[in-house]
């Protein structure tokens with residue numbers, strides 16, 4: 294296949310917030326560094342409540358079991374395949390026109406901190422949503438399990454989007470940050486003109502604690518603080534916040550990545566019970582959690598980025614970029630940066646990660662390395678992604 298012809302590719306992202314499956318249908322042509330990406334269609338296919346609650350059950354390390362894990366791997370394969378077919382139908386594109394589906398999968402567990410077992414230093418990560426089911430149901434070659442190869446090469450397996458940020462958003466004359474505030478917040482530092490390699494890491498929580506608190510406060514009727522409406526009515530409790538800012542994750546040097554293991558349900562329970570003990574009103578707790586995200590995100594930039602890189606502007610994507618209380622606070626803590634929403638780049642903020650996985654899939658499809666060792670800490674560039682090929686006789 295020639296690289297002069299554009300490929301139609303599908304990127305699937307189901308992030309740590311578990312709000313739905315982001316499906317991006319993109320046209321990609323060229324090869325790095327001259328890669329052109331055009332978004333043809335994007336939609337988020339929501340999870341049903343039944344599937345969503347089964348996923349959350351799997352996050353509970355005390356209660357989840359192996360049979361559920363196996364079942365959910367296949368169930369999510371079906372759900373991802375259907376989301377792909379729905380988006381293709383809505384876009385008026387036939388499955389046989391698509392070169393591949395690149396599916397991130399649902400992260401169930403992520404542990405980049407080595408555990409010494411029987412002489413082996415073990416790190417691991419698990420994304421589920423069986424690619425064989427997606428390939429069989431859609432008839433499209435499916436690429437999945439990106440993170441494990443980077444980890445096998447000694448990397449964190451995350452964040453992976455910086456590889457694509459570098460290709461799409463490096464500016465010739467000014468330093469930029471490309472950030473994403475999803476369940477977890479992460480960023481990519483893009484030196485001007487690509488003169489040095491990007492730095493990238495997870496700064497800590499994005500919306501994960503916030504979402505958990507809102508669900509508790511509303512008895513599950515709301516999943517998140519839409520437009521920061523609850524936070525707007527609350528006050529930051531500085532003493533409460535100060536204690537949480539001491540978590541060692543924030544001072545640790547990159548490369549680093551995190552997830553629900555540190556900022557998921559156990560953390561939310563702790564916020565809730567400590568908040569009650571300290572007499573915080575629910576809206577103050579939500580406002581303080583919003584500030585926790587803003588402060589840890591801005592502090593990470595002040596601590597690890599601004600002393601070493603000349604940065605003028607930052608683009609922020611992910612669902613958190615639509616929360617005005619969060620964004621106002623980030624702007625207040627970083628007054629010298631021009632901060633814009635991801636939309637200013639031409640790629641919608643909620644579509645970015647799905648688009649990025651299409652690009653990572655494109656590089657895997659062409660058997661080219663697609664990790665960024667400067668970010669993940671991997672020992673070398675590797676080709677991430679496992680390929681399940683479409684077969685004759687399929688759709």
Ligand SMILES: Nc1ncnc2c1ncn2[C@@H]1O[C@H](COP(=O)(O)OP(=O)(O)OP(=O)(O)O)[C@@H](O)[C@H]1O
Nearest residue numbers: 308309310475476477500517520611612613615616
């Ligand atoms: N209008 C809005 N106001 C406030 N918050 C919002 C809004 N829209 C989305 N969000 C927040 O963004 C979250 C979803 O973000 P996103 O889809 O980027 O996360 P994700 O991709 O699942 O996470 P990650 O990038 O960590 O894998 C929601 O759970 C919610 O907290």
Ligand SMILES: CC(=O)N[C@H]1[C@@H]2OC[C@@H](O2)[C@@H](O)[C@@H]1O[C@H](C)C(=O)O
Nearest residue numbers: 309400403451452453454477479646
């Ligand atoms: C293990 C895992 O799923 N990590 C996610 C998560 O969500 C945001 C942040 O934590 C980032 O490290 C990563 O996702 C994005 C897509 C990435 O790899 O760049």
